[in-house]
Amino acid sequence: MNDHRALSESSYVTLLHSLDTLADGVPSLNDAGPLLHRLRNLVIVLQNTTPAAINHQIHSQSEPHEATLTLTGAMTLADTARSLLSLMRNVDDGQRVSAEMDQALSEVLHSLTARLGVALRRQLADQVRGLYVIIDPTVTGGRDPLAIATAAINGGARMLQLRDKLRDKGESLPLATALQELCARHNALLIINDHVDLAAAVGSGGVHVGQTDLPVAQARRVLRPNQVLGRSNHELEELIESQEMGADHVAFGAIYPTTTKGVGRDPQGPQRLREARAVTRVPLVAIGGINAENVAPVVEAGADAICVTAAVGAAPNPEVAASRLVEAIRQAGGKV
Numbered sequence: 001m002n003d004h005r006a007l008s009e010s011s012y013v014t015l016l017h018s019l020d021t022l023a024d025g026v027p028s029l030n031d032a033g034p035l036l037h038r039l040r041n042l043v044i045v046l047q048n049t050t051p052a053a054i055n056h057q058i059h060s061q062s063e064p065h066e067a068t069l070t071l072t073g074a075m076t077l078a079d080t081a082r083s084l085l086s087l088m089r090n091v092d093d094g095q096r097v098s099a100e101m102d103q104a105l106s107e108v109l110h111s112l113t114a115r116l117g118v119a120l121r122r123q124l125a126d127q128v129r130g131l132y133v134i135i136d137p138t139v140t141g142g143r144d145p146l147a148i149a150t151a152a153i154n155g156g157a158r159m160l161q162l163r164d165k166l167r168d169k170g171e172s173l174p175l176a177t178a179l180q181e182l183c184a185r186h187n188a189l190l191i192i193n194d195h196v197d198l199a200a201a202v203g204s205g206g207v208h209v210g211q212t213d214l215p216v217a218q219a220r221r222v223l224r225p226n227q228v229l230g231r232s233n234h235e236l237e238e239l240i241e242s243q244e245m246g247a248d249h250v251a252f253g254a255i256y257p258t259t260t261k262g263v264g265r266d267p268q269g270p271q272r273l274r275e276a277r278a279v280t281r282v283p284l285v286a287i288g289g290i291n292a293e294n295v296a297p298v299v300e301a302g303a304d305a306i307c308v309t310a311a312v313g314a315a316p317n318p319e320v321a322a323s324r325l326v327e328a329i330r331q332a333g334g335k336v
Helices: 002-025 031-049 054-061 071-091 100-127 145-154 169-183 196-204 216-222 236-245 269-278 295-300 318-331
Strands: 132-133 161-162 189-193 207-208 228-233 249-253 285-286 307-308
Touching: 002 071, 031 100, 031 236, 054 295, 071 100, 100 228, 132 145, 132 318, 145 161, 145 169, 145 216, 161 307, 169 189, 169 196, 189 196, 189 228, 189 236, 196 207, 196 216, 207 216, 216 228, 216 236, 228 236, 236 249, 236 269, 249 307, 269 295, 295 307, 295 318, 307 318
Parallel strands: 132 161, 132 307, 161 189, 189 207, 207 228, 228 249, 249 285, 285 307
Antiparallel strands: none
16 A cells, blocks of 8 residues: 555656646747647646645755746656556546546647647658668669668668568568667658558658558647658649648659559659649658669759669669769759
8 A cells, every 4th residue: 555655656757747848848849839838827726725834845955947848848848748647547546636637648748749749740851851761672783671671771861761562561570670770860750651550660761652552640649749740742733732631741743654553644743843832831752763873853853852763773872872862952052
């Protein structure tokens, strides 16, 4: 019983400290003022109903913190508070956190986490640039996909995508994990094609879905709030729809003829890409048949990132191929 009481008190102290820090230190978020005001009021209610000895314990143990948290720090605190609320339901029996308070805090923290996720994904938008290489185990010339990915990163790729259509997700998991570790070491972004649950499992930068894959809203329910979501598009109307759905970046193609993935329609060409740029507010990824020799018009048409598969994955020397593409993107005025 004493252990149970000690756990309840320790959890409550940490919860209240986390909420207090969060209420005072969340970075500026659009339209989040009323939400933070409500959180501060809930914290005050909790503090007023907390025994003086525990309040003193909280303040005596607290270390000075920055007036403003980072977005990542705020997300971590919000996650901690939500986990502690869940724990308190099992160990507190409503003594310190009533059912009404639990519900109110849960609603606020859920909304705040969603707002923080949007802000974090906007920060990641800057990483959707330069060379974006799809790692497909069927397009490596029989070589180790991780070796191809490492070569692409060493050649300057800023983003990787794991596209594994043939194997079961359990078989793809080790490669996805290794790719995420590679990208984390090099400040690159790993995107998982189609498999939202795999993206969530390895903590990748995000996921990419096609027009007939899991809808954006349903994918968001599986992903972490800070994981980005990209969507494929072949028509201008689809680009507009993807943005309205909440896609963080959009892919458009195929720009040139390609044999890597059959699309059953004529190439878009750079001019059509310019039209896509005109209706796109989020980062725009150009894909399909692009290589170092034809990338310049694609960059000049407004693409933020250049996505390739065979141009690197099937190249005799993938690192050199990636490096040549990156330099061609740079020479054309693109972001690398």
